[in-house]
Amino acid sequence: MLTSHDSYSLARDALLAGIPADQRAQLAARHDGVAERLLSRLDALYGAQPDFAEWLETLFGTLGQLAAARPAALAALDTARAADPGWLAQPGMLGYCAYVDRFGGTLNGVAHRVDHLQKLGVRYLHLLPFLKMRAGDNDGGFAVSSFDEVEPRLGNNDDLLALTERLRAAGISLCADFVLNHVADDHPWALAAKRGEARYRRYFRVVRERSAVERWESTLGQVFPDVAPGNFTEVPPLGGWVWTTFYPYQWDLDYRNPEVFAEIACALIRLANLGVEVFRLDSAPFLWKREGGPCVNEPEVHTILQALRAIIDIVAPGVLLKAEAIVPTRDLPPYFGSGDARGHECHLAYHSSLMAAGWAALAEQRSDLLNRVIDATPELPAGNSWLTYVRCHDDIVWSTLKPEIADAGDDYFARLLKVTRFLAGESADSYARGAHFQASETVPVFGTNGMTASLVGLASADDDRARDAAEQRLQLLYGLAFAFGGLPLIYMGDELGQPNDDSAELASARAADGRWLQRPRLDAHRLAARDQPGTGAERVFTGLQRLAECRRALPALSANAPRQRLPVDDPALLLLARGGRFVAVFNFAAEARPLPLAALPGGQHWTDALSGQPLDSGQLLPGGSMLWLTAAD
Ligand code: GLC
Numbered sequence: 001m002l003t004s005h006d007s008y009s010l011a012r013d014a015l016l017a018g019i020p021a022d023q024r025a026q027l028a029a030r031h032d033g034v035a036e037r038l039l040s041r042l043d044a045l046y047g048a049q050p051d052f053a054e055w056l057e058t059l060f061g062t063l064g065q066l067a068a069a070r071p072a073a074l075a076a077l078d079t080a081r082a083a084d085p086g087w088l089a090q091p092g093m094l095g096y097c098a099y100v101d102r103f104g105g106t107l108n109g110v111a112h113r114v115d116h117l118q119k120l121g122v123r124y125l126h127l128l129p130f131l132k133m134r135a136g137d138n139d140g141g142f143a144v145s146s147f148d149e150v151e152p153r154l155g156n157n158d159d160l161l162a163l164t165e166r167l168r169a170a171g172i173s174l175c176a177d178f179v180l181n182h183v184a185d186d187h188p189w190a191l192a193a194k195r196g197e198a199r200y201r202r203y204f205r206v207v208r209e210r211s212a213v214e215r216w217e218s219t220l221g222q223v224f225p226d227v228a229p230g231n232f233t234e235v236p237p238l239g240g241w242v243w244t245t246f247y248p249y250q251w252d253l254d255y256r257n258p259e260v261f262a263e264i265a266c267a268l269i270r271l272a273n274l275g276v277e278v279f280r281l282d283s284a285p286f287l288w289k290r291e292g293g294p295c296v297n298e299p300e301v302h303t304i305l306q307a308l309r310a311i312i313d314i315v316a317p318g319v320l321l322k323a324e325a326i327v328p329t330r331d332l333p334p335y336f337g338s339g340d341a342r343g344h345e346c347h348l349a350y351h352s353s354l355m356a357a358g359w360a361a362l363a364e365q366r367s368d369l370l371n372r373v374i375d376a377t378p379e380l381p382a383g384n385s386w387l388t389y390v391r392c393h394d395d396i397v398w399s400t401l402k403p404e405i406a407d408a409g410d411d412y413f414a415r416l417l418k419v420t421r422f423l424a425g426e427s428a429d430s431y432a433r434g435a436h437f438q439a440s441e442t443v444p445v446f447g448t449n450g451m452t453a454s455l456v457g458l459a460s461a462d463d464d465r466a467r468d469a470a471e472q473r474l475q476l477l478y479g480l481a482f483a484f485g486g487l488p489l490i491y492m493g494d495e496l497g498q499p500n501d502d503s504a505e506l507a508s509a510r511a512a513d514g515r516w517l518q519r520p521r522l523d524a525h526r527l528a529a530r531d532q533p534g535t536g537a538e539r540v541f542t543g544l545q546r547l548a549e550c551r552r553a554l555p556a557l558s559a560n561a562p563r564q565r566l567p568v569d570d571p572a573l574l575l576l577a578r579g580g581r582f583v584a585v586f587n588f589a590a591e592a593r594p595l596p597l598a599a600l601p602g603g604q605h606w607t608d609a610l611s612g613q614p615l616d617s618g619q620l621l622p623g624g625s626m627l628w629l630t631a632a633d
Contacts, residue, residue, distance in 0.1 A: 007053035008039055014061035015314075018068050023075075027067055030314045037341060038310035041303045046258040059262045066269045067315045073168070074275065078318035085383035088320065088347060088487065089559035092552045093385075095124040095175070097392060098492035099140065100154045102521045103127075107155035111166045116527070118170060120495060120541075121548040124487065125167060126175040126280060128393055130154050134184035134249055137512075140393065140519065142177070142282060143184035143250050147267035157274060164275025175278035175322065176271060180264050181286045182250040185235075189263075190251050194237045203263075205243040205254045205289065207232060213241045221294055225446070226438035227513050245286050255287050255304055265311050272312075278320040281305070281346065284335070285325045297331050306341045313344075322348035322387060326394075328403045329353045329376045336384045343381030348487060351377070351386040353400040358390070358477050359448070359455065360401065361588040362624065363422040363432070367574040372404040374484075374565050374576070385559040386486030390477045391455075391494060395437040395447030395515055396423075416445040423448045423455055429590075431457030431470065433500065437514045449517040451501075452477065452494045456624075458536070459499035467536070471497070472625040475543050476586055479626040482547050483576060483584040485563045490544065491518075496526035497540035550609050550628065556582040568599040573621075575599055581631040582609075585621060592620040595627070604631035 012031060019027050046052055070078070081087055096117055104110035107130065117125060129141025132149040141151065150160050164174050183189055192200035207213050213232045220231050223246055232241035233248035243252040253260045268279060288300035305321070312319050323335035323346040337345030354377070357370040380386070398416050405412050421427050423434040434450030453459055456477070457470035474497070481488040501510065501520035510516040529535035551557045556579040566575035572589035573596060583600055587593050597617060600606060606615040609628040621627060 007056055008035070010053065011039075011056040011060040014057045015064040015067070017061065018064050020068065023068075027064075027314065030317065034310040034313045034344075037344065038307055038314075041307035041310065042261075044303055045255075045261065045300065045307070049258055052258070055258050055262070059265070062262070062266050063269065063311060063315050066266065066273060070273055070316060071275075073165075074273065074316070074318065077168075077277070078316060081318040086560070088383065088385050091554055091557040091559075092121070093123050093487045093559070094121050094548050094551075095126060095387070095487055095489035096120065096122040096492065097126040097128070097389075097489050098522075099128045099393070099519060100130045102519060103492050104522075106153075107150065107159040107163045111163050113522075114166060114170050114172070116530075117172060120490065120545055121552060122490070123171055124173045124175060124278065124489075126278070126489065127177075129177045129179065130160075131176075134186050137247070137249065138184065139247050139250060139513075140515075142179055143182075143247065144179045145184045145187050148270060160274050164277075168275065168277075173277035173320075174275060175280055175320075176276040177282050178268055178271070178279040179282040180253070180268075181283040182244070182246065182252045185249040185251055187251075194235065196237065199259075201238065202257050203253055203260055204238070204251050206235075206238045206240045207243070208240040210241075216289075216291060219291075219293055219295075221296070224438065225443060226440065243289070245283070252286065252289075255300070261304065261307070265308055268308065269311070269315050272316040272319045277318065278322055278348070280322045280324050282324050284323045284346075285327055285331075297325070297327060297334070302334055302338070302341075302345060305335070305345045306337060309337075309345055320347040322346060322350070324350060326350065326352045326397045326400060328400050329373050330403055333378055333380075336380055343384055347383060348385050348387050351388050351484075351486060352397060353404070354386075354484065355389055355391075355481075356396050356398060356401050357404070358480055359396055359423065360416070360419045361574070361586075362456070362473060362477070363419040365589045366571045367586070367588050368408060368571060369401060369404050370574060371565060372407060373401075374563070374574075376404070377563075379562070380560065382560055386484065387489060388481040388484045388486040389489040389491065390474075390481055391450075391452045391491045391518060392489075393491075393515065393519055395449050397447050398445050413444050420445050420448050423450065425460070431460050431466065433457075433459045435500075435514055435517055449500075449514045451499055451518045451520070452491065453497045453540075454500040458497050458540075469622075469624055471536075471539060471543065472622060474540060475547070476588075476624055476626040478544055478547060479584060479628065480574075480576075480586060482551050483557060483578065483582075483628060485557070485561060485578060486559050492522060493520055495541050495544050496523060496530060496537040498523050498526060546610055554578075554582060554609070554630065556630075566599050566601075568596045570596060577601070583629045584626060585629065586626040587621040587623060590623040592622045595619045595621050600629070601631070606631055 132146040133141040134143040189203045228247045233244040285296040288298040289295040335349045353373045357373045361367045361370045422430045423432045433454040437447035437449045439446045456473035461467035500517045526537040529537040530541045564577045574586040576584045606629045609630040
């Protein structure tokens, strides 16, 4: 029998076997730098398998081939980024998120929108799923039928390669969704499992007895209680119930099986070799199941992610991993790695409780939940960053705020019911035009849907005053995302003030899943109006453009610069300091409030960074607006 040491050195040999002599030393050094962490993670997950040594050698052999196949331009990027891990933190990093078809029609069409992105200063483009997707319903592409082919409707692999080259030339990194928790029920693995092939049946988690399903269900939550209740789907050819955390056609992969890990790791590198620079690890918290618990954020999830990260660090170190973990603030830091892996798991993670708390603050006209979220947000190791945002293609998930609401001594449903009713336009004073998502009599609060413009009141504004106020609220929320410290993301359409989708084209999709409310096509009229002064699209666009420009020039706004909330008496205000010379002031009240000059660091002359005007001591901050203040040197 091989000792672990022997099996590790065989794996190392397999990795290096096909590497050209002039690149071997570099790859060996990368391997040796992370080998201990990688091997200990793989050993913990799969070391007990009888054929672990052979599996490891095969995996490393394939990774070596993928490393050898890495295109020269990407290898150069790897070297440059490995030498400058702080590149992600620059205040010039700005993201944009869109569906390929809604934004540009096809991948080639997206390439024609690069000038739009450049006008905003975008450096990172997250395209929602564009790989071959399930025929029929596919959860907006989150039911993937092939990790190796672009969805034919959107283009082909050559188009993807060409797009990534075009984007790189424009200084924009492409982020792709990587749906690693599940595959579509028409993915070849699922089809083979349905045909009874034992090898592929082991890729999925199949429970044979109804009683076992019930036992598991008793401790599990539900992601779609309304549209896809339960976590299992009966599939007779499998002889039981397959685990389906999301829709019944999205089959969870079984990461206890080392083949699954190896398939996924290699699929990710193959996409990286097509030029994808950032992977959004979809539904990361659900990768591991343990009976008797909620099956989210299990320790093995982090073991898996750390192993994936170490593989990236060897084969494609210019690539970034982003955790899509929509969990409370306190559960997020482990996604950046903890203990000896601190800083060595995902590079990025969505700060979804910050986003949700921003909306709650607007609806409640008070900032206390937001304050708690900010205070609970730790500083991150260099090379890591939060992903800050206002809206995305999903609902605003309220459960991420449970701990902060409990700490405030409030009842979760009672407090958030007021917020969600406000955002759904159900309270008398509400300007918002959002919609509840999956709320029911038993679970009165779940998610909220709607585009930013509709939620801040742009869509309901019937006079100039209401319109200006709504535009200010949009600027306030983006001002928070841009000033917080992280990589801010603009959601497609927000930069033009686009409202909820009401198209006939999406009517049945919206009826089946309310999240389609925030998935409109880019509005060609608004896009054309973007450059015409006096139009709504132009005002919103130039407002965000100005924020981005101003942020780029402020080193205090880099992701890793210190952040501090300054105490202030007024419960509607939030003062966020970044270093000693920058303070963002947010007024969540509907009415104007005096600027709390006494709360600002003393002895400084403050200037409004966006207008360049010096601060006037009697200045009022209009309701639902914000100011970025900088102190002169
Ligand atoms: C993520 C996506 C969401 C999708 C789910 C299942 O949460 O953002 O849109 O429904 O994963 O893949």
